[in-house]
Each structure stands twice: as C-alpha cells, then as structure tokens.
Amino acid sequence: MRRSRLVQRRMRRLHDDLPRRPLNFDPGRHDMHRPEPGWHVDDYRQPLPPEPPGPPVPGGSWETARRLVRDYQYADPAIIRRIRHSGPPEPGRDMLLEGRFYGLRFYLGLRIGNVVDGVVEEEDGRRARVYGWNYRTLKGHLERGQMDQEVRKWLDTGEVEFHIHAFSQPSSDPNPIVRLGFRVFGRHTQVKFYRRACRRMEALTKAGIGAHRAEPREDPREELR
Template identity: 85%
Template sequence: MKRSRFVQRHMRRLHTDLGRRALNFDPGEHDVHRPESGWHVDDYRQPLPSEPPGPPVPGGPWETARDLVRDYQYADPAIIREILHSGPPEPGRDMLLEARFYGLRFYLGLRIGDVVDGVVEDDGRRARVYGWNYRTLEGHLERGQMDQEVRKWLDTGEVEFHVHAFSQGSSDPNPVVRLGFAVFGRYMQEKFYRRACRRMEALTLSALAARGTAAGPMAAGADAAGTASIRRRSTGRVDGP
C-alpha cells in the first residue's frame, strides 16, 4: 500500500522516537522458557522441506527459510506489518510494526535482543540455527519477548521454523493500550503464530519452486495429505493466587 508523504514522515518520526523508549519489561528478571504467574508461554514448530544430513545445502530449504526469517517475511501482513527498521537484525536495533485488528491500527515499537547464527547443541544433537528475538518497548500492547528461528538438524537433515513467545498484556497507563490487548490480544496472538507457521511453509515452498530447487519431504509431523502440521506447545497463562 502506497502511503502519503505526510504518513511516511509520521512513521519516520515514530521510528526515531523509539530510541528514547525503554523496554516495558526486564528480560533479566524472567526465564522466558518457563511458565510464570500472569504470563503466557507459547511454542510453535513448523516442519519445512528437509535436506540431506550435514551442513545446509546452498540455495536449499534452510538457506531459503533463513532469508525469510531474517527479513521478517513470515508475518502475515493482514495482522502485523513491518513499517520501518534500522537494517537486518542486530542487537539493539529498533523496529516499528503496524498491527491491524478489525479496522483499528496500532503502532508497536520493538527492540532486537539477541541474534544467533551458528551451530548449537540441543539434547546431544547438533543443529545449524539462524534466529533472533525482539522485545517490547513502552507503549506496546504487550510486554515480553518473541524468538523466531530456522533450524536444521545435522544428523537427520530435518528443517523447521520455530516461534517461541513469552508475553502478557501491557501495564501501560494508557487505558486505550490496555483495552486494545484485553479485547484483541490473546486471540490475535495465537492467530499470528498459526499464520506465521503456515506462511513460512508456503513461502519456503514457493521460493524453492521458483528457483527450481527440489524440495525434500516434510519433517516428521506431516499429515496424510502431505502438508506439514504445526507442532504447538502452549502452557497458556499461569494465574497468580
């Protein structure tokens, strides 16, 4: 969608202002992988076309998915659209997103936390991983962190897209911000995660087909029709006493 010069200037001002905003939660006070009173922990894994075991194949599924994750292409623009950023994911860089809920629009500020690009060991298995996370800034509808990564298991060649989120509604004093999450938040969160997984699968397959790269079978979890199913683990919210 083409925006007027006035709107473009407004977006640039909003993005510039992000540098003066602090995170609206302290990552050091939480283990984002463990349930905690008042917080949601969501974990979605989308199998992608596999490769032969060993390092990623040039131009193959892992590299294709890596580029999509790096460029934030998996987000459904009908729900979340990136407006402005400062370049590729690097710790400390800011992003401005536009969230669309039933005709309403909210502008959300984020700051990139960690970037991982290398081989990691997980439960005795080695995987080639590319990923990054972002954290919410003051004025956001939510508080928390979302990690997104693409992983190739070197022993089997399985490739998967992984989204992990630790979040709760914002404590912002602005009642409109709090109401926005209370009304739309949890439903739209889960919708975003599901669509991100499906979109990641579709974009990876489309890119491989466009360059004439043969896609391997989906990782374990594919249904009878051959479409990979999302593996979801969500603890939901843990309520306090």
C-alpha cells in the first residue's frame, strides 16, 4: 500500500534521528552465545538447496540467498519490515523497521554492527563461504540485543544454510502498557518471526533459483554471425 506524503515525511524524520540515538545495551558486556539471566538466546538453521562442492555457483542457492539476506527480504512483512535504510549493510549504518504487534505498529531503530563476506575456517577445519551481518537495538526499541543473519556454503560438501542467531530481552524504554504487552505476547511473536523467516528464506531461495534457470540464454551461434 502506498504511503501518504505525511507518513513518508514522518518516516524520514524518524530515520534521520537514528544517528543521535545510542544503543540501548552494551554488546561488550555480553557473550551473545551464552544464556544469561533475563536474556534469550535463539539459534535457527534452515537448510537451503545444495550446490556442488567448491565456490558458489552463479545464480545458485548461495548467491540467491545472499541477496535475500543483504536486502532483509526473508523477514515476514506481516510481522516486521524495513522502512528506511542508508544503503547496503555496513558497520555503523542505521535502519528503521516497522513492527506489527497485535494490530499496533511500532517503529524500531537499529544499527548495523558487523558484516562478514568471505571464506571462513571453522574450528574443525572445514571452510565455508559466508555472507552475513548483524544489527543492534537503539534506544526506544521494544527489545535490547543483537540479531545475526547469514548464509553459508560448506565448500567441501556443497551444503547451503541460512542461520539466524539472536541475543535479546524486552526493553525498559517504551511506556508501561506497551512494555507489559510485549512481555506477555512479545516472546510468542519473536519465535514466530524466526520460524517464518526460515520458511520464507527457503521458499524465496527456491523461487529465485527457478527464475534464474528460466531466464532465456543467448544462443552461442549468435556470436558467430
């Protein structure tokens, strides 16, 4: 649905204000992979269509999923969607999301933390081609914490995987009524978002691969004419 100019101006003002907002938690004080009292650690992995071993195939599963992760397209717009951003994910860039929660809408500020784009070697010696990034919550967000999203291809087997990892807790910033509602219903919505993101990523990746394969190919004989 097309937004009115008034709403667009409001979204622009909200986004332009994000650089002045601090994070609402200190990432350096936490190990994002270990549970702490009052914090949730969520980890979801979704297998995607595999490829042959070796580097990613042009137009294949990993490249398609990389684009979806870069553009935040795996998020279910019925729950949350990106409204404004400053360009592709880069450390320090801000983005504004619109969260939908039991008929209400909330505008959520985030700041990108880290971006990874290259071959990584795991502790077991396996190597993978990885693209991913994380975002951290700003003051005024309903939550506090960080979410990482990445797509990974194991070079030895060709397996491709979408991975979400989140470390979070309800924020104390919003008004008391909103805070109470989020504490009662927010966890359910959170888990629903993660699960739908995995299903949506799988479906969109398969559709993207199919569309690439259906693209007309140039007849090599044309080059000889």
